[in-house]
Amino acid sequence: MRRRIIMSMLAGVTLVASTLLGEPPAPAAAPSHTLAAESPAPPAEFGTDWHDPLTAAPPVTRPNDAKSCEMTVAEAQFRDFTPYKGTYAPPRGCGDRWSKVVLRLDGKVKGRQFDRLGYLHMGGVEVFRTSTPQPSPDGIEWSVEKDVTRYSDTFRHRQDVEMLIGNVVDDTYTGIIDVKVTLTFYEGRPAATTPDRVLTLKDGTLTTPRNSERIVAEVYATGSGGGCEEYWYLTVPDAAPYSCKADDGPYREVQIKVDGQLAGIATPFPTVWTGGWSNPFLWYVIPGPRTFDIKPIEYDLTPFAGLLNDGRPHRIEVSVVGVPEGQSGWSAPVNVLVQQDAKTRQVTGKLTAHKAGDLANSSTYTPGSEHRLDTEAGHGLTVSGYVDTSHGRVTTTVRRSLAHTSLHRWTDGENTDALKANWTDDETVTVDGRGPATSTRTHRTYTMDGTTTLGAGDRLRTVMSLGDQAAVVETRGSRRTDWYRLDDSYVGDATYTANVPRDQRHAVGTTSERYRLYGQGGCFDRSVITVQGMVTEDRERC
Secondary structure, X not given: OOOEOOOOOOOHHHHHHOOOOOXXXXXXXXXXXXXXXXXXXOOOOOOOOOOOOOOOOOOOOOOOOOOEEEEEEXXXXXXXXXXXXXXXXXXXOOOOOEEEEEEEEEEEEOOOOOOOEEEEEEOOEEEEEEEOOOOOOOOEEEEEEEEOHHHHHHHOOOEEEEEEEOOOOOOOOOOOEEEEXXXXXXXXXXXXXXXXXXXXXXXXXXXXXXXXXXXXXXXXXXXXXXXXXXXXXXXXXXXXXXXOEOOOOOOOEEEEEEOOEEEEEEOOOOOOOOOHHXXXXXXXXXXOOOOOOOXXXXXXXXXXHHHHOOOOOEEEEEEEEOOOOOOOOEEOOXXXXXXXXXXXXXXXXXEEEEEEOOOEEEEEEEOOOEEEEEEXXXXXXXXXXXXXXXXXXXEEEEEEEEEEEEEEEEEHHHOEEEXXXXXXXXXXXXXXXXXXXEEEEEEEEEEEEEEEEEOHHHEEEEEEEEXXXXXXXXXXXXXXXXXXXXXEEEXXXXXXXXXXXXXXXXXXXXXXXXXXXXXXXXXEEEEEEEEOOEEEEEEEOO
């Protein structure tokens, strides 16, 4: 149930989170503008139609003069849990080396429907994970774009295609999700950081090329599926009287292991889907950060390259710390992206350091007329290893530190339910070979501050703010060579009458998003405001 305009989800976040394998973002300067002053006043309440999905994120940048080819890779109407299956063949007329590859999803749906989670696999590689908006009675259209250049190795070969947006259509939930996915290829020299190979796991194992000199795993980790893990950040220990339980409280951590040894840790992004917090009116026009373009977590496994390059399969395991035993609700598919040393047949090496700190996780429940759960948690991991390449010995050290604090407050019956939470995920990757060492330091911060209250007359109000921030600094020796900062902030306040037919809800709501991306390449700063489903401001600065 939601919006109307093209939504271009760049990869501003994608780029910040993907410095291991991509060029830093080059935010484009844009002229300042606002909606015309004579725009009509917003309606007094939500009606049967509203603006199509819209975000403040910048579009994917594209080469100006490069030859391009566009092709459709999937086109389907999703009514149930039957996946679309097809065959992909590489494009003709654009060569087999591309400076940029852009994926675009165009979707439409009308009537009544829940938000749904979807994926696109090509040759078993997950190239896109998404969730959908909920439709208005009159229908909506939306679009998502993603830079998928990193999967060029997959695109150079004929592949099986599988796409699924699991859905249920019946007399009540009538919305059929109609989507089309295209790839646009821009001919040109790929960036030096573009992976040479894109691999998937086979029966939980990975066999890398023996001349791999850089190995990065990416995990599309999502807590979803309609159960409590969709709201993992609200779970409480058994002693507390709340509807969603987890023995160790709300702390979650996504871990990856190589042959049973901890190889990487990460904080999952606290995605709020478009029906989240019992109030779809918050998300009808502006979704929360990353909702339509779910970013993978990245783990630099290069310190383990000496082990992985022996030509044998190695077990790769992904797990989510904090999920109750036997509890479903998390999906964590893995891709592995490899850069090879073209001047040698085998790259040898060794893991030289491995230090995992103790995982600290404390949730303290305080009973009362307002129940309270205070949580503090954190974990650290350092791994280091070298590879002997054709250009000398290269040592990679990865340091990662996670921290979480939250305060969860609720009343009996959960008529008031509030959370204020903060997550940080700090990572430093240092590469020391010939010449001065290079270092990439990334500081990620995710925030959530929300309150839902069910008051007199069953009026349900949700006030919410979400933040997705990242600061990245790259250095060579003591000299800073690049930097950028991302701040994607969402604020919403929506109220409606619960437990009545849709046309009796008398819903009102104001939502806004401001997306700021600054770096050596310039800046991007855009804000969007909606009232009762109408866009009242769309402003660009810089």
